[in-house]
Amino acid sequence: MSEIVQSEPFVMNIGPQHPSTHGVFRVKATVDGERVVDAEMVLGYLHRSMEKLAEERTYTQNIPFTDRTDYLSSMSNNLGYCLAVEKLAGIEVPPRGQAIRVIMAELQRLASHCMGAGAFANDTGAWQTPIMWFMREREKILDIFEMTSGARLTCNYMRIGGVAFDLPDDFEEHVRALIGPLRETIADGEGLLSGNEIFLARARNVAVIPQELAVNASLSGPMLRGSGVAWDIRKADPYCGYEQYDFDIPIGYQGDAYDRFIVRLEEMRQSLRIVEQALEALPGGPHSTEVPLALRPPAGEAYARIESPRGELGYYLVSDEGPSPYRFHIRPPSLINLSVLKEMTVGGSIADAIVALGSIDIVVGEIDR
Amino acid sequence: MTRWWTGEELAEAAERLVPGSVARSTATACILEAEHAHEALRALRDDPETNFAHLSNLCGVDQWDRFEVVYHLQSLERNQVACAKVEAFDREEPSVASVVDIWHGAWIQESETYDLFGIRFEGHPNLQRILLWDGYPGHPLRKDFLAMPGGLQPGLNEFAGTAAKPEPPVRPVT
């Protein structure tokens, strides 16, 4: 009978200026009433051609660029890039430098997941409350970053061969003061949302990604783990001595938005465990090795990846023995996680599409670079 | 701990699965013959020993005389990573076979590579520029597209009114 009464699909732009796209990102959604029948994304509003610019700068000069890709987790980006250069040039990092890197990367993961989990709750309509709770804790983490590196958001702290400066004296005290309240905030956020019927109705069985699709679509990070794939580069391919620390990989049940949310919350708990252990066993010694400022790595290529808060963050560098990389490629987890956007949104309503987009936890700086 | 395959190991596996598919291999990567690359990559994904079910990274490299498309393949079950490359020699219209039908996640990275390098991926379902706008002159990550001020800026031709193409600078080719 439905051919008698027909509705007309029309295109609705979600973005580039939209509260839920978390930046200048646009989804051209073709909707039939409230139902999304097609979704096409339009990127590039924030494209700054970082890969091209990096080919004209020395290896060390490129570190600040990496801050500005995923601006919510600059430490992780620094780390990934430095690991790639170290792999290319064969540089060893002293143990203290590695431990500091681990602490910083995990604090950054906490800060980023605070934002990710909070923003996701905001996208489901929990108006500002969870994100404010998490932002409060994130502020403290950013204060620690400021104390250590002098900057809150774009830290530029890692260096090739270690880190830029040693930790300040009262660093440990501040981090320890952070851990307890953060645990409580995570529990509060979980208490407010995880068992909430409305939240379950909104996030459960929405934007489901089956395991096979998750692997086939090159997803990584909480997206992959939410689908029930036990994959964490910190465990699978440990860098910076992650094998010394005791932590678990949280994995979801069926790959819906809710699973990705609880995986993020649990990852925050695991990160806290790692930070505690790393603080406990913080070795002495130098924080960095001496590396020439105009580093000329031997000709060749290197691909190094880390588990950034959003997934597998890879840096592919090609050297021609020059002072600047011949090719500098970032594997952006946000961008590649977006490749299933259509599968996640088509067939659901607009509200579901927003939840799906929020559950990816995109950072547009990283998508467009 | 992840096992990082050397180029030779991957070449051996690829040769075993699809004979004649390997062009040569280096210490880190295995260069596949362009016409067999698609077949070989599919075989590498499906073979239980290689089991490269996860395409970790796909990007292009401009080597002046040729374009390389670099695939970092990853197996989650066997925890191993290998690097395969496919070369395209046509400078004006480089083209390689698309792997979207093998790995769904390749489409967004192939689109990006097409956008920035101008490498056409045959068989890609929806190959279009995703970062730059349609009609953008040139492909910025090519080495003859200069980024720094001082040189000409081909990308800004439409504003400057000069369409002169610069001579490619001489750079060592690895």
Added chain:
Amino acid sequence: MDNAGVQIAFWVLSILTLVAAGGVMVSRNLLHAVLFLIVAFIGVAGFFVLLSAEFIAMAQIVIYVGAIAVLILFAIVLTPQSIRDNSETAMVGPAILLGVALTAVFLFVIHDTTWATDATDPGLSASDLGRALLSTWVLPFEIASVLLTAALVGAIMLVRSETEESEDVPDADA
């Protein structure tokens, strides 16, 4: 019509209603026409208040403004062609003819009726209405409700899509 306030209210409401009704006729935009219609409804509700029939006035607003006007608005917005102009049609002539005829009939009726203007309470309270509906007029009342239910079911049948028919109905939070 005994004091100044009622007089003023009567004239204001009359002008409002008539102007709004005229607006319905001359407005080219269908949506504007509906909004004028709503104003006319509200004016008529005002007349009911002046006639001390508050319940009828409220019912007029609830039913005509709250339900029927919204329904018309929905129909207009959901029907693709009708957002456009309310264009000239060949029906203009007959419509004018019909309007003139109706006016004539109404004028005749108004002229011919003996208007009782005694001050007794019309007795149109809610309880009286309820009694009337459930005793004297119970059969028409029930028939009307059955008719409305049938219309509801028919409307649902019309817009129901094939995919939803297979779904399990009892699902509160779906």
Added chain:
Amino acid sequence: MPTLVTDHWYDFRDLSNLSRVILEGIDKVAPYELAYIVAPIIGFVAAFVIFVLPSQLFVGVYGERRIIGRMQARKGPNRVGPFGLLQPVADALKLLQKEALTPTAADKTLMWAAPVFFVAPAVLLFAVIPFGPRMVFADVPAGLIFFIAVSGLPVLAAFIAGWSSNNKYSLFGAMRIVAMSISYEVPLVLVLLCVVVFTNTMSLPGIVEFQVDSNLWLIFMQPLAFVVYFIAVSAELNRTPTDIAEAESEIVAGYLTEYSGMKWGLFYGMDIGYALAAAAFASTIFLGGWSMWGLEQWVPPWLLFIAKTHLFYFVFIWTRGTLPRLRIDQLMGFAWKFLLPLAVFNLFLVSLERLWWNESDLGGGIVFIIMAINIPASAIAVYLWARFLGYKPERIPTRPRLVREAGGYVPVEDPAAGGQ
């Protein structure tokens, strides 16, 4: 019940004395038509000065922001004036001087008219609310129907606003708000019908009198009606968790997307006005209005009434600060499949009880028996109906599985794979 309230004009427990004295004075010196004009002015001024304006500014704007600020671990407005109390004034000044943009493709007349249509009913709504025993501006016999009728009008204004903006988000918001209000009006009116059947009157002062006489508020006699009313009215008013018509994260601001400046300010302010009106209406009907078991003899009844209204409004703020938002199909299903049958059940129950009350000779004490029946009956009805609709609490745990080693797929079906 003997009343301590006197007829002296200075007895501030009943402000109607004062207005009566004023009106009588006017009547002596002027033609009596003037009293007709002065009386509504007094009513409006009193209602606005005592209730609407302070409530709107200091509870609706300032209080809501402060309370939500507390819930969100931040301070809220605290800069303008003492404790930030002048923030609403500053907001209003800002909105007044802000440019009210009109898109070129918009229907300009309607876009200007929509805020006006939106404001007018909000003023009318307070006319029938009894603030005290004699403090009701218009004692309409059908006050309840008046309230329902007038509170349905802003939906039209919102629809006009959304349609005239010529913006897809606005149109979405407009369609959603109309669909929502049509759906939720049905259970809302049905539960109010329950109230009317039970109290045997449609006038709001009458309903308050009923609650005073029976020494029991209707919320205890009809808890189910109260719950349905709260949910339905928060849906009608676009309050979280049902604020899909202006769902910020989905359709930007719904029908308000293209509005700015004071045009937007009118919508914002009157949204609060409607919420306050609904709260006042709810406290009149369900929370005993100005009565408080004799306390109204000592405390001014209108203060009690305002306190109850603000208490009810606080629940709105509370839900807004804590709950996520539902999807539109979930909300529609909830209205038609859940609330409507429950409202019909409640009507059936209440009608039976009313019949029994009419027949029996138990006197006024019967309301306590009815309360003892209705509270468990409501709980059981809600529980059983939810079960019948196939609802069951979520079985999947709220904590993810934990694995020690990376690599491979952990099957979804296997619950023993991870340890908690």
